[in-house]
Amino acid sequence: MPGSPAPSPSTDAPAVTGAAHADTVANWWRRSPWWLNVILIFVASRVITTAMLLVLASVQGPNPWTGAHPGYFDFAAIWDGRWYNIVSIAGYPASLPLLDGHVNQNAWAFLPGYPAVVDVVAFVTRTPWPVAAVLASVAFGLGASLVFYRILRLRVSVSTSLFAVVLFCVVPVSPLFQVAYAESMYIFFLALALYLLMRRRYWWLIPVVTVMGFTRPSGLAFALAMGMHVVYRFSARARDPFPASERSAAITVTLYSGLAGIAWPAIAAIATGSLTAYTDTELAWRAQYIGFTDLVPFTSWFQGANWWFSFALGLPPWVGIVVVVLLIAGYALVLFTPAVRRLGVDLRFWLAAYGIYLLAVFFPQSSTFRILMPLFPLLGVLAMPRSRVYRVALVIVFLALQWGWLLICWGVDGADWSPP
Template identity: 40%
Template sequence: MADLALTAARRWAGIPLAARIAVVYLIARVITTGFLLAAASLSTSLSRFGAGAGLVDFVVGWDAQWYWLIAEQGYPTELPLGPSGEVRENPWAFMPVFAYAAKALGVVFGSWGMGALLLSVVAGYLACLALHRLLRDRIGGSAAMWAVVFFATGPLAALFQVGYAETLFLLLLFLALDAVARRRYARLYLLIPVMAFTRPGILAFALFLGLHGIARWRGRRTEPLRRSEVVHILALGALATVAGFSWQVIAGIATGEAGAYLATELAWRRPWIGGGAGGFVPFEGWIQASGFWFTQWGMPSAWGPVALVLLVALAALALLALPAVKALGADLRLWTASYLVYLLAVFFPQSSTFRLLLPVSPLWGAAAVPRSRTWRLVVLAGCLALQWVWIHAMYTLGNTYWQVP
């Protein structure tokens, strides 16, 4: 038995890396498809998708409807208003790259939904390749492969197979992080603009570049910092910042309303906050939400900010002190910190919080660092169990305010 296992392991290791990752990815997609089929069979008339739900309904459901609307009708030049004159939810909250790329594929393969599905699936596979490349020099090939397994089968793995922009953004992000890690800064001049118009988050990358530049400056005695690299880091930080605010400018010009984008984003907070939000204030969303959720859970709202402070402290401690996280290297920890600060600054936490945490997926490498087979299998089982819980809540049920992916 031991000889058979050793032979199988050697044959597996002899298969080209891209093929091994393809096998892992295809198995993960089959499992997710099974979960989605089960979710469809359990869907009832109380669900958003109805009693006759199918895989196609899930592919083009939820936010995919907004991307489809953008592909078919473009962006509105007049903001839709509610009865009290408040800006309502509209396409300006969504970036154009995924919508139009899916439309281009749909011309070839018959429908926008098929184009969106193919784009998500293929981008997801390429993101797995990019994640392995990003991690292997830090934690080794075996641990990097396990990180890919966790990533491909994770709690939100359904997003690999629906019309969301997440997998495309993750592919671009992993390539950008790898370019920084390998000091191939010139690649970022293409990646940054595409990332900026795929989904929100490029301002977090701008912060990351600033922190990366400071770290390079402080460590210049051990790793020389050339003048050309300084120029690249400064220019790319400026590019990411400009790109990060450009969508607000475009929305303002197109609609004639300077605050069109922020008003649109705040429209999604209105159902959660009585009276809505008067305007955007950095970091206010988490403070408001902490009080809201603790009240919903039957606890004093004053506990919310306290819990928020503890959550931030625990995240900082994990990034600074946990050996498995430290093994990922300074750049990936700086990226994680930058993105979490960005979320704290701009996001109102609700049912989409877990989806918005996907850009910190390099942390799967920390889960893969312990070499215990038992540990890795337990993590994998947890990924699959939570994947089903998420799919069941968002697609089988999907009928309350907290069941929106």
């Protein structure tokens, strides 16, 4: 109509354009193959963690492994990374080093699988050992992320599975996916083993369990989970047939997993002439807390509680005992919650078996956060709520805790007693 003001396109156009762009990105994300989504999540998370590590390296002072302000790869190869490097260069001692008549810290505590892989990567890429170690860890971290998604898709939705991968990639100890530690390699093969177990591909577990047994010392935990699986399948055979072929395969893998779990201690015993070479070596790391002791199963957490609550904090000894009992009871109850039950019996068997394993042999200290990493299936539970606010907040909390873990455990401050 003549005289009417012309409509202004500038008011609504940017909002429409922004909304359309967001819809385009969302549609592209939904149409993309699952593996591409997982790769993009992993890459984005590694960019964030790399930035954190570079900031921390820029303020790092001289330490037992590097000079001040080390480069990324040197900084990523400190702590246990140096032990793996020693294994790569010098192997294992034929005679156990002693301190005050007791076995001292030595390379037998660090299994050969990871340094062997790093040596291969270094040879193929012609890169220094710290660079090859980071490359190997990143590759295994990506592989673990992909397999973790496939595990969860057997039980939960696409949205939940992808968000669980996000949590997996930003969890506070996720820097281990890009430093010279064996966790990245172990988590990949553990995830693969759990996937094969859930798919009942028993014979394929043999090579996977073999590699696991020479990467991280938790083969007995997987053997216990396999034993639970066998008992469950046998008891449920009326509604879920357990034919003789599968039964023999599952039992064989269970027994083999047990042998894989004791293979490295047996090799250490033969090589050094000491039946307890491996366990004595592991005990050397807790000696700085409670002195040299023997390994008595299912006492380590109570010993640790006594040290932390009584010696370090000056509280009555019973406080630590109560805390440990409450932790055990709380964890057991968690495994029977509806959300955890949605993960399926096999993942719950692993969560239970690994918990029992830790209770039997592990002494709680600053490495506890890293040692809890194999409980990663529980991230599938944390990913189940669909609230966008909840999910964004949880990622922010995880990233904050990741920075805290790096400050406390990875950065070195003088005579540091908080190893990762």
